[in-house]
Amino acid sequence: MPFMKGRAPIRRTIKYLEAGKLVLKENIRIFSINYNTFADNHSGAREIVFWNIPQIQYKNPAVQVITFKNMTPTPFVRCYYDDGKQVLVDIDNRNRTEILDHLIKVFGKSKEQLAMEAFLAEKKDNPANFGYGCDRHCICEILGQVPCPGTVPLPLHMRGKNKYQQQ
Incomplete structure (x- = not known):
C-alpha cells in the first residue's frame, strides 16, 4: 500500500x-x-x-x-x-x-x-423511513403503496390462499 x-x-x-x-x-x-x-x-x-x-x-x-x-x-x-x-x-x-x-x-x-x-x-428525517418514532407508522400511508390488509382487504389475486390453493 x-x-x-x-x-x-x-x-x-x-x-x-x-x-x-x-x-x-x-x-x-x-x-x-x-x-x-x-x-x-x-x-x-x-x-x-x-x-x-x-x-x-x-x-x-x-x-x-x-x-x-x-x-x-x-x-x-x-x-x-x-x-x-x-x-x-x-x-x-x-x-x-x-x-x-x-x-x-x-x-x-x-x-x-x-x-x-x-x-x-x-437524526435523519428521511421520508422513506417508517415505523415507530418516524413520521409514518406504516408503508401503506405512502401514496401508490398497497393498503394494509388489516384495514382494506387485499384483492383475491394477491392472496396466497386463493392463488395457490384453488379449490
Missing part, C-alpha cells in the same frame, strides 16, 4: 484523522501557523504541524490551513475571521499538548456544541 510509506504513515489513516480534537468555530476562514525548522523553542509548533495539521484539515474542510516555515523568530498561530478580524496566539516554548489545549480553548467549539451537532447529524 503506497499510502503507508514515509514518515509516520499512521497520519494518513481515517481513524487517526477522525480522532482530531480541534474543530474550529464556524466564523474562522483561515488558520495559519508560523514556525522555524531549526530552533528549540519551535519544537512544539513543529510537532503540531507534523501530527495535528492533517487532523485539523480533515475536521475543518471549509477552513484554509497555511503553514509558514522559517519566516519568523518566534512561533505563532494566527486565525482570520470572516469579518476581517485576526487573532494571534503565541506558542513559543510550549509543547504540543499545551498548544493544542490552548487552541481548543480559544478557537475550538465547546464540547456541548459538538455534542449537539453530533446529535443533529444522527
Whole structure:
C-alpha cells in the first residue's frame, strides 16, 4: 500500500484523522501557523504541524490551513475571521499538548456544541423511513403503496390462499 510509506504513515489513516480534537468555530476562514525548522523553542509548533495539521484539515474542510516555515523568530498561530478580524496566539516554548489545549480553548467549539451537532447529524428525517418514532407508522400511508390488509382487504389475486390453493 503506497499510502503507508514515509514518515509516520499512521497520519494518513481515517481513524487517526477522525480522532482530531480541534474543530474550529464556524466564523474562522483561515488558520495559519508560523514556525522555524531549526530552533528549540519551535519544537512544539513543529510537532503540531507534523501530527495535528492533517487532523485539523480533515475536521475543518471549509477552513484554509497555511503553514509558514522559517519566516519568523518566534512561533505563532494566527486565525482570520470572516469579518476581517485576526487573532494571534503565541506558542513559543510550549509543547504540543499545551498548544493544542490552548487552541481548543480559544478557537475550538465547546464540547456541548459538538455534542449537539453530533446529535443533529444522527437524526435523519428521511421520508422513506417508517415505523415507530418516524413520521409514518406504516408503508401503506405512502401514496401508490398497497393498503394494509388489516384495514382494506387485499384483492383475491394477491392472496396466497386463493392463488395457490384453488379449490
